[in-house]
Amino acid sequence: MDKELHPSVKEFKNFIQQHPHLIKAVRQEEYTWQELFEDWYLLGEDDPRWKNEGTSKTENNEKKEEDSKLSIGQITKILKNMDGNQLQQHIQQLSQAIGAVQGVLTQFSQSSGQNGAQSSGAQQAKSNNPFSFRKD
Incomplete structure (x- = not known):
C-alpha cells in the first residue's frame, strides 16, 4: 500500500x-x-x-413491526365497536362480487375450451399421418 x-x-x-x-x-x-x-x-x-x-x-423494521402489531385489548375494542349488521352486509356484497367474477371466469374457460377443442381436432388430423411432408 x-x-x-x-x-x-x-x-x-x-x-x-x-x-x-x-x-x-x-x-x-x-x-x-x-x-x-x-x-x-x-x-x-x-x-x-x-x-x-x-x-x-x-x-427501524423492528420498531415498525411493534407499532403495527395490535394488542388483544385493541382488537376487542375494535370488535365491540363493530356493527354486526353492517359487517354481514359487507360480507354478502363481497360474496356476490366473488360470485360474479367466478361466473365470468367460467364463461371464459368454457369458450376457450370450445375453441381449444376445435383447434386440437385439426392438430389431431395432422398428427395422424407421421409422414406428412409437403411438396416444394
Whole structure:
C-alpha cells in the first residue's frame, strides 16, 4: 500500500470514523462501502441522513413491526365497536362480487375450451399421418 489514497477517500475514512453506526450497518450487510461512499460524495457530510442513521434498518423494521402489531385489548375494542349488521352486509356484497367474477371466469374457460377443442381436432388430423411432408 505504498500508493497514496485519493483525498476524497481520506475524507470519507475520516467521516466513517466519526459515524461508527455506518460501520455496523456495512457489517450487517445493510449497505456496501460503495453505496455509502457515493451517497456521502453526492450528499455531503452535512446531510440530515447521516444524523438519522443512528439506528440501523433492522432496528427501524423492528420498531415498525411493534407499532403495527395490535394488542388483544385493541382488537376487542375494535370488535365491540363493530356493527354486526353492517359487517354481514359487507360480507354478502363481497360474496356476490366473488360470485360474479367466478361466473365470468367460467364463461371464459368454457369458450376457450370450445375453441381449444376445435383447434386440437385439426392438430389431431395432422398428427395422424407421421409422414406428412409437403411438396416444394
